[in-house]
Amino acid sequence: MKNPPSIISRAKYDFIDSSTIEKIESYHSKPILESQKIPLQDPYTLNGQKLRLNFIRQQLKTNVDYLAGDKIFDDNESLKGNIENYIGMSQIPTGIIGPLVINGSNAQGIFYVPMATTEGTLLASYSRGAKACRESGAITVITLQEGLQRTPTFKFKNLIDLGKFVSWVLEHKETFATITRESSNYAILNDVGINIEGNILIIKFEYTSGDASGQNMTTICTDKICKYIVANCPVEPVFWTIEGNTSGDKKATSLTKRVRGRKITAEITLLKEVVQSVLKTTPQLLYRQWRINVSGAVKCGSIGTGMHPANAIAALFIACGQDVACTGEASTAITRIEIDDNGDLYCAITMPNIIVGTVGGGTSFPTQKECLQLIDCYGPGKSGKLAEIAIALCLTGEISIMAAMSAGQFTAAHQKFGR
Template identity: 75%
Template sequence: MKNLTSNISRPKYDYIDSSVLDKLESYDHQLSKAERIPDQDPYSINGQKLRLNFIRSTLNLDMDFISGEKVFNNNESLKGNIENYIGMSQIPTGIVGPLVLNGSAAQGAFYIPLATTEGALLASYNRGAKACRECGPITVITLQEGVQRTPTFKFKNLIEAGKFSSWVMDHTETFSALTRESSNYAILNDVNVNIEGNISILRLEYTSGDASGQNMVTICSDRICQFILENCPIKPVFWTIEGNFSGDKKISPLNTRVRGKKVTAEIVLKEEIIKSVLKTTPALLYEQWRICVSGAKKAGVVGSGMHPSNGLAALFIACGQDVACTGEASVAVTRMEIIENNDIYFAITMSNMIVGTVGGGTSFPTQKECLELLGCYGAGKSGKLAEIAIALCLTGELSIFAAMSSGQFTAAHQKLGR
């Protein structure tokens, strides 16, 4: 049997174009200047109006649906998003920031909408954003993209599974053509075969433009499978469009390569800011991180993140994302070290950032308003949203490490979460 490697060309490694690096190095720090969100009267109508007026005057955006001044009534637009509709669930939505980024796709200051019922959550992320902002922009780079579907075929024996797999790898260019015929946006980037006895699992990897891509890659994969079933001389005794090998909406060690977008971010925190804003010390912050990484390993956790799912779920709900994708998107690997001047270097890498700025729930009124608040509504914006999302997670990780290392964690939840 021939070597089962795809003849589709794609980078098998993290890659950064030199023009992106030049862009990051030439970042204009004037972009970092942004006004602070009014935080007075946190639970009153007056405070709500202050913040709405701030958004309207500062960003020139109408937030009529978020504010409740307008009500959704375009039921026809629900097609493709929900069945048996009865109404809208209302989840409180607030903003944090500004979050200042120097990214390959996102540059500048951003006010982040978060929808949650967990008290203390926005306060924590807001504090992390402030600490980062006072130390400079968070540097963010998107490294890889890819969304997978894993059709699975069962045969009478291993020999048939092997012959089938060999035939499949001879037709990958045809699969690419079928993908182009099936979607205006999907591109088939990789075909991989995994043989398990008499079972052959195909791992089809695509890019999906500015959509999150799950439905898109399912449709394209089905088209490929129908071609295989009609033309391959080796016929399976059973097949399915998904063999649960893609890591879709769940944590999987396999997804540490890429699912959605692989993004990495870093910040250097100055000692004085760690003390004044995060209310801890570099030594305590580092020790808390080190203990939590060790604990995650002992517990068998994939990654070393503390609570990226908190920020992602709140952001995804606000911005019309598939919230179930926090299952894989929240896998994070963090790095922290004490460097010169007793400053802290902190980095986070997330390999499964599945977000979209078109399709799905992005066009509903409040979700559209939240995406517009980020400058992320419409085509050409999904990379920007992914970089904002990981920067948000970075701020949340820093804030929770700080709260735990200084003994503030319980008190903060007693004050804001009860």
């Protein structure tokens, strides 16, 4: 192998570059016109559905024939690689919320976000949160890190054998980077980490995966690297497996300081008058509710302090053809709320494990493709945008649910919309 690429360990650190700051500072959101608002009348009638479909077609210039039911999926051959023993499609109600105004490092502008759910009240709550945000300005969103891990695990007879193995592995990092490039058009090996537990060795291979969510891609690359290691290393392990269950794949973990997928942070300062007029509460009550929620999260051993980011992640993932099992890791969130010197409410959310893709997986199926196209997130070069839309959506939901609880509206809202 000649001239292997250097491993760049940028996935280990939070980072904001100057061009991102300039891009965000230069963005100016425009007032939302009446014609840009989603038609809300006739929420449960065929006429209301048609009004919203016509709004999407005319305002967003997007084709939604499969979502509307005008076309039926019949390309069974395209299912290869996605499902076995196919019998048909599960139909989940899908709606849109917005406009959601975002000023991000990848996503900028107004977005009408599709959400698939059977939970009443959900879209109403996120719509209210989005309204409170846009009447206060744009949600600022910045992607801080990217990385996706596989953690193969090796067992040895003793520590001496393990030590010889580790020394050899660390001398061949650049070879592993070359194997990665030869195995995938998108994956890049960014880091190799070592964790030793007696005669057990866990190697963390950390990659970026382009616009794919990347689980299969990183598995294939890691498998080829491990087979190269076992065939060439000076000490053969007693046993090895492709994944030791320490990567955090499809589960909530306590590893909130590192990244899985993308680590992103978002903020908005809600004007006190908007808190009162839209959210029907006060900054003081909402801040008090957040403090209670954080305390409660600590008491119950919750991973993160979010109230329900899993609702946004699951609904968006189902609509947009993502791996819904990744809701387990992707919904990990740290929230922050404080009252500033003007009496306005600063709200922020940081999510270290947003794992999404805009190519591959279920993204090309008809309704999923249409939903991705609604937010201009279908195809190469769009996964960063989708991830930033996801966290902005989560922030609106956190704001809305805490406002409802702080003002005593939570039960009444579910009685009205969820029964």
